Amino acid sequence: MKRENTLDFELTQDQLAIREAVRRSCAAFGEDYWLARDEDGTFPHDFYRTMADAGWLGIAIPEEYGGSGLGVVEAALLMQTVAETGACMSGCAAFHINIFGLMPIVVFGSPEQKARWLPPAVQGRVKSCFGVTEPDTGLNTTQLKTRAVRQGDRYVVHGQKVWISTAQVADKILLLARTTPIEACRSHSEGLTLFYTDLDRARVSVRLIPKMGRKAVDSNELFIDGLEIPAADRIGEEGRGFQYILHGMNPERVLLAAEAIGIGRAALRKAAAYAAERVVFERPIGKNQAIQHPLAHNWIELEAADLVMHKAGWLYDRGMPCGAEANAAKYLGAEAGFHACERAVLTHGGFGYAKEYHVERYLREVMIARIAPVSREMILSHIAERVLNLPKSY
Numbered sequence: 001m002k003r004e005n006t007l008d009f010e011l012t013q014d015q016l017a018i019r020e021a022v023r024r025s026c027a028a029f030g031e032d033y034w035l036a037r038d039e040d041g042t043f044p045h046d047f048y049r050t051m052a053d054a055g056w057l058g059i060a061i062p063e064e065y066g067g068s069g070l071g072v073v074e075a076a077l078l079m080q081t082v083a084e085t086g087a088c089m090s091g092c093a094a095f096h097i098n099i100f101g102l103m104p105i106v107v108f109g110s111p112e113q114k115a116r117w118l119p120p121a122v123q124g125r126v127k128s129c130f131g132v133t134e135p136d137t138g139l140n141t142t143q144l145k146t147r148a149v150r151q152g153d154r155y156v157v158h159g160q161k162v163w164i165s166t167a168q169v170a171d172k173i174l175l176l177a178r179t180t181p182i183e184a185c186r187s188h189s190e191g192l193t194l195f196y197t198d199l200d201r202a203r204v205s206v207r208l209i210p211k212m213g214r215k216a217v218d219s220n221e222l223f224i225d226g227l228e229i230p231a232a233d234r235i236g237e238e239g240r241g242f243q244y245i246l247h248g249m250n251p252e253r254v255l256l257a258a259e260a261i262g263i264g265r266a267a268l269r270k271a272a273a274y275a276a277e278r279v280v281f282e283r284p285i286g287k288n289q290a291i292q293h294p295l296a297h298n299w300i301e302l303e304a305a306d307l308v309m310h311k312a313g314w315l316y317d318r319g320m321p322c323g324a325e326a327n328a329a330k331y332l333g334a335e336a337g338f339h340a341c342e343r344a345v346l347t348h349g350g351f352g353y354a355k356e357y358h359v360e361r362y363l364r365e366v367m368i369a370r371i372a373p374v375s376r377e378m379i380l381s382h383i384a385e386r387v388l389n390l391p392k393s394y
Contacts, residue, residue: 035358060100075313131176179193203224
C-alpha cells in the first residue's frame with residue numbers, strides 16, 4: 001500500500017475494505033457467542049481459526065513471510081472493528097500478540113528466524129504468549145529478576161512471570177530475561193536478552209489468575225524452573241533485549257487505544273438504541289437531555305481519541321517519533337471507551353446490570369485498557385517529563 005506523506009482524515013478505499021472484510025469475518029461470532037465465552041472461560045479457538053484463515057493474524061507481517069505487510073494504522077482498524085462487533089477485548093486479545101508482539105522478530109530477527117517463526121504464526125498453526133512482566137517489578141522492566149544463564153549452545157532460565165496472556169493455550173513464548181547481572185551493567189537497561197522459544201510445560205508451570213473480565217483469554221502466573229532455550233532462539237544480540245521490546249511498545253499503545261474506542265462505540269450504539277426505545281413516564285428516555293447530553297459527550301470523546309490514535313499510527317508507519325502521541329492515544333482511548341461503557345450501563349438502568357444486555361460485559365472488558373500495558377499515571381508522567389520537560393518526580 002502506497003503511503004502518502006499528508007495526513008488525511010478520510011479512510012482510504014483499502015482501509016474501508018479492511019473494515020468491511022473484518023465485519024464479515026466476525027459475523028458468525030455475535031454477542032451471544034462472546035457472552036458464552038465470558039461465562040465458560042474457554043479460549044475462542046474457532047474465532048482464532050477464522051481470523052487466521054482470513055489472513056488477519058499477519059496483517060502487519062511482511063509479505064515474504066505470508067503476511068499482508070500493512071501498517072499499524074491498518075492493524076488498528078482491524079482491532080477496532082473486532083472490538084466494535086461486541087467481541088471486545090476477548091476477541092482482540094485472542095490474537096493481539098500477532099500484531100505487536102512479533103515486531104521484534106520482524107525487525108531484529110535473522111532471516112532464518114523469520115522464515116522459521118513467522119509463517120506458522122501468520123497461519124495460526126502456533127499460538128504465542130508474551131513473557132515480560134514480573135510480580136516484583138511491574139512496569140519497572142529493567143529490574144526484572146528472571147535469569148538466563150548461557151551453558152554451551154543453550155541458555156537455562158529460572159524465574160517468574162505474571163499477567164501472561166494466552167499461556168494456557170500457547171505453544172511459544174516471547175521471553176525477556178536477564179543474562180548479565182544488573183550490578184555488572186553500565187545501565188539498568190543493559191543485560192536483558194529476548195528469546196522466542198517453545199513453552200516447555202515440563203519446565204514452566206502455568207497457573208491461571210481468576211480475573212474481572214476478558215475471561216475467554218486467560219491470564220497467568222508462570223514459574224520457570226530450568227527452561228532450556230537453544231541459542232538459535234535468541235533474538236538479536238545478547239543483552240539488548242530491552243531495546244528490542246521497546247520497538248513494540250508504541251504500536252501496542254495504538255492498538256489498545258483502537259480497541260478501547262471500538263468497545264466504547266459498541267457501548268454507545270447500544271445505549272443510544274436503548275434510549276430511543278425505552279419508554280418511561282409515557283415517553284422515550286432519550287427525549288430527556290439528562291440522557292442525551294452524556295451520550296453526546298461520549299461521542300465527542302471517542303471521536304477525539306480516534307483522531308489522536310490515527311495520528312500516532314500514521315507517525316509510526318512513517319518511521320517518525322510517536323512516543324508522546326502513542327501514549328496520548330492510549331490514555332484518551334481508554335478514558336473515552338470507559339466513559340462510554342459506564343454511561344451505557346447507566347442508560348440501561350437496572351437492565352444495564354443484567355448480562356443479557358451485554359453492556360456490563362463491555363464495562364468489565366474495557367477496564368483493562370485503563371490499567372495495561374501502562375497506567376494513566378505513568379502516561380501523564382511520560383508527557384510531563386518527555387514533552388513538557390518538567391523535572392522527574394523520582
